[in-house]
Amino acid sequence: MQSLDGVFRREWGRTVAAIARWCGDLTVAEDAVQEACADALRSWPRDGVPEVPGAWLVTTARNRARDRLRRESARPGKELAAVLDDIIARTDGPEVPHRVRDDELRMMFTCAHPALERPSQLALTLRLVSGLTVAEIARALLQSEAAVGQRITRAKAKIRHANIPLRVPPGELLAQRTPHVLACIYSVFTEGYWSTAGPSAIRDELCDEAVRLTGELCVAMPEEPEGHALAALVLLHDSRRATRTDGRGTLVPLEEQDRRRWDRGKIARGLEQLRRAGGSPGPYLPQAVIAAVHATAPCWEQTDWVTICAAYDRLLGIADSPVVRANRAMAVGFRDGPDAGLAALETVADDPRLARSPLVATVRADLLRRAGRDDEAVVSYRHALAANGSIPGREFLARRIAECGG
Known part of the structure; x- marks a missing residue:
């Protein structure tokens, strides 16, 4: 069953994106994919x-979405049939070329619509595209589960x-929404590389997805330096x-x-992407x-902490x-x-935004352990453990x- 969960995690975002593009309704798409996953749990064992589980899920979810649209529509039968035929024609016909070819990236740019609040954009995208649970999103955003659930709804x-x-918005509007898309991809990678819950320290499917999406974004927007900066960051971390x-x-x-x-x-x-990101003004x-610095240090003892601290100062x-x-x-x-x-840690020790996090x-x-203050270190380790x-x-x-x- 764990292997099926991995398949669902891997296919969730692209399936929701494909069905949403097909039917034009996010709620219908998400519900249809959930039903398709339930069908898979019954039939696949x-x-x-x-052989191609993603195609099976898309086909099944499309059938579930079509059934729901037929049930819920109040239009006369002939008009409804025409609407559904139009949806099917738009899906089965030739694809219209666009700078953003990947369905999940399309969904990310769609969820970045300026009519939505930025925190809602991020929570919605992490749920619909990346398939993170509300609890996982809450940990990633340092918010309560109730607040995240309400934002998504x-x-x-x-x-x-x-x-x-x-x-996807017109080409001239893509750059305005790019920061949101970058933040979503990075949150996906972060949850995969430093998993905040569950039996595994690393969730490979999320790491792979983030690497793939950064690559797609760099192809779609080759002149966007922040995209290359994020690609560099993800690749250099992922190398380890x-x-x-x-x-x-x-x-x-x-x-x-x-x-x-x-x-x-x-x-x-990653280093090549870092070179292409030169001059990027953003956080990546x-x-x-x-x-x-970590990836190129010959050994731990030769890590250039001066450069690392300078980079943290720039980031701040x-x-x-x-x-x-x-x-x-920690770097200091x-x-x-x-x-x-x-001493540097004390400036953030009581920040309420980290109240639910074990980071501090x-x-x-x-730091206490490295200072030889083992008894005090044990107390802090126990707080972190809790x-x-x-x-x-x-x-x-x-x-x-x-x-x-x-």
């Missing part, structure tokens, strides 16, 4: 997983009642994916990873610089956030010593507690 209602078209856990799924810290197993092809591609370029000047400040404090701890890192407690615990929903993350923290004598 018995009949076997289809209101956004879909706004699209329906305002008749917002489910289409295979070494982040051992054979048992246990987390391996960066300083202990076998650098000989890092994907040199992805590092080279300094993050990509940090990832590049672009988008000041408690997450950035907490991570910068490596550059100037654990006590300096702990985890950074504090690690807030961590990832099973491998909890196991790692428990191991650190034991190492500190807790």
Whole structure:
């Protein structure tokens, strides 16, 4: 059943996007894909997983959507039949060329409509395109599940009642919506690379999807430097994916990873994307610089923490956030010593936006451990453990507690 869950995760976004483009209704599309997944759960264990599961889900979901449209429409039968025939004709006919060819990217640009609030845009896209649950989105956005659920519901209602078209905007408007699309792709990668809940530390299908989507975006908008900056960031991080856990799924810290197993092809591609991102004014370029420093350091001891701290300072000047400040404090701890890192951490320690996150407690615990203050480190590790929903993350923290004598 876990393998089926992986298939659903992988196919969810592209199937919802395809059905939404077909029928023009987000709610109908999402419900139809959910019904198709339920059908698959009943039939695939018995009949076997289809050779092309995505095509099976699209066909089944399209049938479910067509059935619902027929049931719910109040139009006379002939008029309804004409409407459905038009939908089918638009789907089965030749595709109209467009700069954005990927259905999921089309959906992302559609959900970035300026009539929707920015937080609602992001939550809606993460749900419909990436298939993240409301709980996963809430953790990614540092919000409550109730707030996220309400945002998604209101956004879909706004699209329906305002008749917002489910289409890609004209070319001259694409750049206005690009920051939202970039944020969505990065959130997908972040949830895959640092999974916040569940039995696995890494969700490969989300990492693969983010790598693919950044590539699609760079092809669609080759003159957009922030797209290349995000591609660099994703590729450079992803080059280390295979070494982040051992054979048992246990987390391996960066300083202990076998650098000989890092994907040199992805590092080279990431560095090339970083070169093409030169001059980018947004938040992804300094993050990509940090990832590049790690990816090219011969060993942990030769990591250039001066450049990393400078990149964090640049990032704070672009988008000041408690997450950035907490991570910068760790970098300061490596550059100037654990006590300096702990002092830097105090500037964000009580930020309410991190109240549900284990980040501050985890950074504090690690700095205390490196400072030799094991008893204090154990207290912070236990706070981090209580807030961590990832099973491998909890196991790692428990191991650190034991190492500190807790």
